[in-house]
Amino acid sequence: MIARQPVTVLAAKGKATAAKGFGAAKPGQAGQKGIAVDAPCPCGSSALYQGCCGPYHAAPATVPSPEALLRSRYSAYAAKDPSFIADTTHPDSAEYTGSRTTYQRAVKQTMARLDPLALQILSSSPGADENEAFITFRLKRRIRDPEAPKNAPEVDEVTERSRFVRVNGRWFFQDSEFPEPDGAAPAAAAAKEPEAAPKKKGLLPFF
Incomplete structure (x- = not known):
């Protein structure tokens, strides 16, 4: 069985404060990707979008950690923002097939069919070195x-x-696998049979 370990939420809880002066966001105003800046962030962190995933959607290179990347990619699916997924997937990933345009189109097709409803982080673990990390989650x-x-x-x-990798100081999604419910060793997503849950629905692995 997968051990459930507490994972610290990266975003600060409570209401984030909009910038003062010219251009300050008004209550209910749409954020970078169409989510109201004063709405709860879709990732479930209990923070507002403008103080959680919103800034990362505006600047993908600034995502500071694997968990922040996982949460912001989840929120990108909620916001139907395929460009952020393309920006934060490593080009060497098996999921990144063809050109950026081709990959982004495939992500957009998945987003048209899928609405994320809840994210639960189950555990996190380091990889071979400080530039690799794993997060197991329930979607x-x-x-x-x-x-x-x-x-x-x-x-x-x-x-x-x-699996997430850090290249030149920036975190990217690399690949994913789907642990067996009985605790057996997980099989790589790319090696799954067509009847595996994500593949039988014709969807990409998510985050």
Whole structure:
């Protein structure tokens, strides 16, 4: 079984303060990616979007840690922002197929079918050195099947273990795997059979 370990939320809790003076955000004003700056951040950190994932969506190179990257990528799915996913996926990732345009189009197609509903971080662990880290999380999601458009969207949950790498001081998503529920060794996402949960729905691994 996957050990549930407490993970510190990176964003400060409570209401973030908008910049004063010209250009200060007004209550309810849309943020960088269409999420109101004074709305709760989609990642579930209990902070407001403007004080949590919002600044990272505006400047992907500033994401300071693997957990912040995981949370901001989750929020990017909620905001339907494929460019942030492309910006924060390492080009050597098996998921990053073809050109940036091709990959971003594939992410956009996944976003059109998937709505993230809840994120629960289960555990985190270091990698081979300080430039590699792993985070295991539980995702609740709503999925629309394009082959059955009249059917109600399906809601399910999936556990994913993502690997993050730091290159020249910047964190990227590298790849992910899906731990078996009985605690067996996880299989790499790329090696999964077509019947594996994310693949059978034609969706990319997420974060």
